[in-house]
Amino acid sequence: MADRRRINGPPGGTRPPVFASLQESSTGIANRAQRQRQPAELRKIFLKTGLIPTASGSSYLEFEPSVSLAAARSNPKSLIPPSSALKLACTVHGPKPLPRSAAFSPNLVLTTHVKYAPFAARKRKGHIRDASERDLGVHLETALRGAIIAERWPKSGLDITITIIEAEDDRWWGDAPDSHDASWGMMNVLAGCITAASAAIADAHIDCLDLVSGGVAALVSDDSNQSASSAPRLMLDIDPAEHRSILSACVVAYMPARDEITELWLKGDSSRAALEKDDGRTGHEALIDGAVDAARGANTVLAEAVRESIARSFA
């Protein structure tokens, strides 16, 4: 029997009324974030090590806000920011002895935790790690395990914890999820996690084969007139909020000195890529090469941050 003494709210959620005339003015094409960079131009990265004194190694990474976000901050027209820029902090604890109860391990035991702060994305995340965060943790572990020389620390453990303070959007906030929609923002987050974790590991003076850095490339079809004829183009270091539809994306963890990939994650349809006529590569190969180029770019920043870290430890 339903409760008749109270006036209950509707069982489902409700939406505030939004008038079509208002939408025309407030969310027109002009307000949509547009990519101002060249296809092969990367965002600037701020990377600093040693900010957390209690950890044996730490780093903080920030991506440059997009032009539209910077404009919206200086001259706000709407309460809703047009895009977001990645910010994350990484701490490394260890190498430390494994607990007595743990089984013997001839190698360094690596544990990675990736956690979004509850306020990191537009939709609140809970305090318990969900499937996507665990998934990111596994990707990060794969990327780092290939770079660390683990047999130099038998019976030891290394904990890497990443807190994402501001995450990337999966799409422009006003768009409904469409057929090409997936969690593209996660790939940018993973690339940032790899670069930051690599800096923090170097800051903790743990032996690695090389500095491993993350890079993202994507196939984007950005036709504003909705004509499906134009082929998607390859772009490096995408901000998903700036694009209408992302067909496929790829993130790699790359070691430039050895020209090797320790982690590869590619998803989406890469078969319709618009390449040069004499380019014999297939879509996914071009995508992987693009991501490697982006990772090379991030590696220069990473090397500079590690150099600062070394200079500080000898000062």
Next chain:
Amino acid sequence: MSNQRQASSASQVPHLSPAELSYLYTSLSLPKNPIRPDGRSPTQFRPLSAETTILPGTNGSARIGFADGTQAIVGVKAEVEKTVLAADTLDSRSLAQHGDALNREGEQGSAAVSGQGEWVQMSIEIPGFRDDDALPVFLSEMMRESLVGSVAGGNGDAVKEMAGGLKGRLVINKRWHWRLYIDVLLLSQPLAYPLPLLSLTTHLALLSTKLPKLKSTGEEDPFFDDDWAAAEYLYPRSNISKSLSAAPSYPVRPPVTLLVISVGDNVIFDPNREEIAVADAVLAISVTRSGDSETLKLLSIRSIDPPSRLTQPGIPNSENVNMLGATAAPGEETGGQEEVEGVWRPRRGGVKRSVIARMVKTVLGKGGVGEEVLEGLEGVEVQ
């Protein structure tokens, strides 16, 4: 148990001695014709037995058992659910709700509603693992992402029905949609990395999945035919061609995720537990047949942490304290970093781009392994 926890992405820490690992690696990396422990060719799969529609309480189900005793059951359940638009979504759909004639016209022209990836839920249960452990989560995300990511191209009636991929098929109308629960149960301890088994079983279960026939039209609340015999397949099939064989053809098929390893210069498919233990690189590659064309389409690639990184390296005699008297010049070798023939040393670092390209090509190429697997699956009779 704690060993399993540590080896989060690879299934287990291999319990093989360095000498055994070295022997395996050498025989698997023989140029041109690797020797596998069970005598298969590099691209050959393990023999398996499969059946579909085994669970009466589900919309679709399948069971696959490998000859080594590992078995998996997949049940697919579908529920009707009300579509909730995010409050801040400002697109043609919300405009059309205001009854604006102009917007409605434009909205009819474009693909009406596209589905959302969240409508497909996947859970994997592996004995010995908690459901929030890294391995089940990683496996289910990997299979779900290729499943919802596949968007069919090409033309033809049945293909049009699957225009938005699986996500588009789940849309009933603007206000209602299907939610698909795919529950994967591994019945035995994972002897090898369970990905190929789970992926093939999920593929068959989805092929056998039926949804009740919709009787209502347009934007009405959904109302279904209660005759189960009239139910429609989730993945539509066309029975136009084959007259003598009853095998239906599927214009669109669910994706298949293949496990590929590289050892030395060789590319090896469907590795068992011992083979994956010595792999240089492990990739999970998802492919599907695209529309009516014969070529295969790549949906996703993920690298998997090779378990060889967790193994103990062997010690060459020249460095072994117990062998001091036996070797000719004790104490001369220093460092111990260089490779010694016949002594196991797990491969460090990552994988070259050329190796990845070769692995993908073996799957995708004309007459490659991907086609072979899909053809083999077509041979399984799906009721």
